[in-house]
Amino acid sequence: MIFPKGKKLSQDELMEVERVAADFDCSILEIHGRNRCLYAILGDETHAVMFKRIAGLSFIRKVEMIESSYKLMDRRSGLADHVVRMGDAEVGIDMPFIIGGPCTIDPANPSLYLETAHALKEAGVQALRGGVWKPRTNPYSYQGDDNALGIILQAREETGLPIDVEVMDAGQLKIALKAKVDILQVGTRNALNYSLLKQIGIETAKTNSAVLLKRGRHMATPDEFIAAAEYIVAEGNPDVMLCPRGTTPALDGYRNHPDESVTPLLKSRTWAPIVVDPSHSVGHSDYVFACSLAAIAYGADGLCIESHIDPQRGIGDDPKQAITPDKMKELIEACRNAFTTRYRVE
Numbered sequence: 393m394i395f396p397k398g399k400k401l402s403q404d405e406l407m408e409v410e411r412v413a414a415d416f417d418c419s420i421l422e423i424h425g426r427n428r429c430l431y432a433i434l435g436d437e438t439h440a441v442m443f444k445r446i447a448g449l450s451f452i453r454k455v456e457m458i459e460s461s462y463k464l465m466d467r468r469s470g471l472a473d474h475v476v477r478m479g480d481a482e483v484g485i486d487m488p489f490i491i492g493g494p495c496t497i498d499p500a501n502p503s504l505y506l507e508t509a510h511a512l513k514e515a516g517v518q519a520l521r522g523g524v525w526k527p528r529t530n531p532y533s534y535q536g537d538d539n540a541l542g543i544i545l546q547a548r549e550e551t552g553l554p555i556d557v558e559v560m561d562a563g564q565l566k567i568a569l570k571a572k573v574d575i576l577q578v579g580t581r582n583a584l585n586y587s588l589l590k591q592i593g594i595e596t597a598k599t600n601s602a603v604l605l606k607r608g609r610h611m612a613t614p615d616e617f618i619a620a621a622e623y624i625v626a627e628g629n630p631d632v633m634l635c636p637r638g639t640t641p642a643l644d645g646y647r648n649h650p651d652e653s654v655t656p657l658l659k660s661r662t663w664a665p666i667v668v669d670p671s672h673s674v675g676h677s678d679y680v681f682a683c684s685l686a687a688i689a690y691g692a693d694g695l696c697i698e699s700h701i702d703p704q705r706g707i708g709d710d711p712k713q714a715i716t717p718d719k720m721k722e723l724i725e726a727c728r729n730a731f732t733t734r735y736r737v738e
């Protein structure tokens with residue numbers, strides 16, 4: 393990781409650094425951090441001579457080597473002060489960042505989605521979620537519909553809130569990017585689909601889209617989870633949020649094994665914000681409130697919660713999992729209060 397003296401390297405300075413790196417078969421990646429640009433050395437960065445030559449350039453402040461399979465996501469990385477900004481919110485800074493909305497947008501009932509969106513804005517959510525394309529375990533269940541995208545775009549237009557939409561393949565990614573979707577969700581089933589993660593990194597390096605990366609349901613270890621996110625960041629987009637959402641095998645009676653307790657382990661290793669999904673963890677609207685508070689207590693920076701104005705009229709997971717906007721309002725208040733006393737890694 394190379395730290396320039398100024399905010400960023402000029403074109404000539406960058407070319408000089410690249411010439412040195414090329415002598416050692418390495419290349420340089422420019423990453424836009426919070427206060428300045430940082431430059432990652434890609435390739436075998438252990439050459440002491442290369443280090444010395446780059447560190448000796450007059451416009452370089454320092455060069456640091458981090459030996460880790462996720463050197464950009466690592467807490468010791470120069471990106472550690474990076475903050476993900478979404479709409480008016482800075483994720484995890486002053487209050488928990490709350491994403492809310494139905495599991496699945498019903499294309500036959502746009503008004504249900506739009507009314508939910510307005511009610512959730514009123515309740516205090518900072519971003520809207522809604523499934524356009526759905527990864528379903530049962531291949532005969534509703535799979536999603538391109539037309540649902542127009543509905544969530546209309547909700548963004550009307551509420552001014554950023555939107556979170558899951559993409560499962562390159563075709564959906566292209567459509568979502570054309571619509572300037574603010575948060576691209578990668579679901580638990582694609583959590584380790586490295587070519588999709590790389591593709592998202594490449595395509596979003598020059599856009600403003602953030603990524604909400606869910607944890608692989610088959611108990612991805614903290615390192616495996618963080619390394620998956622590294623695939624996105626290594627292509628030039630540091631706006632990644634990690635989302636624990638429960639693992640299998642499920643705890644008897646819950647949908648998954650709730651895993652909000654992985655939060656402090658992740659926080660001790662990475663700077664990326666942790667946005668817990670309590671809805672898929674427990675799978676029952678009754679337990680979402682408690683799971684959300686637990687996540688905040690463990691140090692989560694935010695929550696992604698399924699919510700619907702009339703859950704019984706929803707589709708996908710909504711009849712079972714979604715909480716009402718009224719409950720969401722109560723939950724947000726409780727989580728804001730708990731936020732100041734949450735666990736923090738020193």
Ligand code: PEP
Binds near residue numbers: 578580581637672
């Ligand atoms: C969802 O958010 O509706 C979803 C399908 O999530 P997951 O990938 O966690 O199952």
Ligand code: MN
Binds near residue numbers: 495672698
């Ligand atoms: Mn769902």
